[in-house]
Amino acid sequence: MEITITKTTNPKKKPDKNNLVFGTVFTDHMFIMDYEEKRGWYNPRIVPYGPLQLEPACMVFHYAQETFEGLKAYKTKEGKIQLFRIQDNMKRLNQSNERLCIPKIDVDLAVEAIKTLVKVDQDWIPKMEGTSLYIRPFVIGTDNKIGVRPSSTYKFMVILSPVGSYYKEGIRPTKIYVEDKYVRAVPGGVGYAKTGGNYAASLKAQKEAKEKGYSEVLWLDGQQRKYVEEVGTSNAFFIVDGVAYTSPLQGSILAGITRNTTITLLKEMGIQVREERFTVDQLFQWHEEGKLEEAFATGTAAVISPIGQLGWKDKVAIINNFEIGKISQKIYDSITGIQNGTLEDKYHWITQLS
């Protein structure tokens, strides 16, 4: 299928590059492709960014049949445009689609769509260190029917948003609250899928954590409420006595691309990685024994977000004097270096736009 391109005749003014707030400004164009049961996916097109017209009966408003992805494009010092692990993001989109009964999307076509869109809007990619162009592919069910069933029509879209450096004032560790009231996901559910419902369900815990002075929550497993799972919308790593621990992929947590990247780089650094379950009791015991050396969350937005403090009921654990640890810093430098083209791309994670 050929992607048609209709360029805007009315380009927007670009935002102040020193004041880019995540996910609030969008570029001049977007990608759309439609799906009907009999035709499959059709009419892939790049058009000016603008509103969708959807009936109030549209299924996505009622039953949240929706999936999404998040990745970034970077501009190197030489002016080349790089995408990071785009194939992996598009494969994961299809894993989410499969769980949500959404028809799969050809990965090569999705990659081509994103590459073409980024090229059309390449002037929007910020150049300063730490900045990037955030790419948001998403799918919504669009039947105008309110019976509960999978939609027979869909839209796959991609929008772009220039984002500033996550760490303008240097990397700052965060305070994380161990959530013991709300649950994010459970095996057999949709926890491993990037689908709206997971995020809607997490809002209240996040809000209450903020009211307590924390920036995010550490989710425990939904069955026994004791095993460590994720931090907010990120995966979590803990360096204990030189060994890295992270929750295994057992259906309730997201298979983070940055998680996988981090595991690969930790192993390259000679650090043992244990993808196995551990309890929050164990975590605090490690801290009490002085073994919890570093902790960090991994995700596309911040890459590495060091955890400086964990709160759990009446306990507080300060990690590494509330400073970023050596391993956390090294992983951050390695990933961002590969992303912005200053370090070698040994693992073929980069797709360059020609």
Added chain:
Amino acid sequence: MEITITKTTNPKKKPDKNNLVFGTVFTDHMFIMDYEEKRGWYNPRIVPYGPLQLEPACMVFHYAQETFEGLKAYKTKEGKIQLFRIQDNMKRLNQSNERLCIPKIDVDLAVEAIKTLVKVDQDWIPKMEGTSLYIRPFVIGTDNKIGVRPSSTYKFMVILSPVGSYYKEGIRPTKIYVEDKYVRAVPGGVGYAKTGGNYAASLKAQKEAKEKGYSEVLWLDGQQRKYVEEVGTSNAFFIVDGVAYTSPLQGSILAGITRNTTITLLKEMGIQVREERFTVDQLFQWHEEGKLEEAFATGTAAVISPIGQLGWKDKVAIINNFEIGKISQKIYDSITGIQNGTLEDKYHWITQLS
């Protein structure tokens, strides 16, 4: 706040009243009210039914911050219009809103909005036995921002859809499959809220049950995967040795209005109601001992949906010879009689439009 009314200048042709399919045709008008953090809810209005214009960055497409309700308006033989337990539906909407970090809506205003809208479109209410006008209030988060946080703007809307008799060819029992792979909800999650994510998460189980020849699934609890919870999107009742069993409201199941109505009417009939947990093993044991006399699901769409067969792994339980039971029939007749005005409204469940 006064509700403004803008009537359509282009009324639609009404659908064939003998072929009304649930939730596919919508009336001439809809209700909308907006929310902004500083203003609260504002501009309640009835306008011609038509598409919404929403940016692709609109939060509802990405993070499913959305809630809804479902209820019905009925026309009595005397031509009066009746709403069933509307106050309870609007209170439950606020319970869902609270869980999803959506600002509460004044119940009286919501009731007034629905009454006014139904009146404007009263010619759309079908008159034949078993028919009704389905009312779908819903709320969506509308910020054009893709950071994960509660939206600061919302739309509360109500749309209407004329629906035919659920049981045109008489009440037919259904085949229900005991779901042992997928999980709908878990305590601490959003199972008790009417929010899109619950329905999105349920689609795959429903689809696979249909492929096995069943019409819906019986959900087990998400923690131990053994306690009976709900049937599809309905609550479930089991008559065992003359006693009615239904799952208690413990956060993972929806507090169904029809469930509550059924409990009230069962008690009026002198039938003991036990809202307590029981396992699927127990359920099949009751069946083997010949004690499982009737089973049915309760919900707004079908009111009472008798369960004629339960499938669980390699076991099959046929209930009451695959016929509707006496108690199920009596509850169905009582509820529909109150709804359509042929039975006395002892419990003040009815709101009549003047």
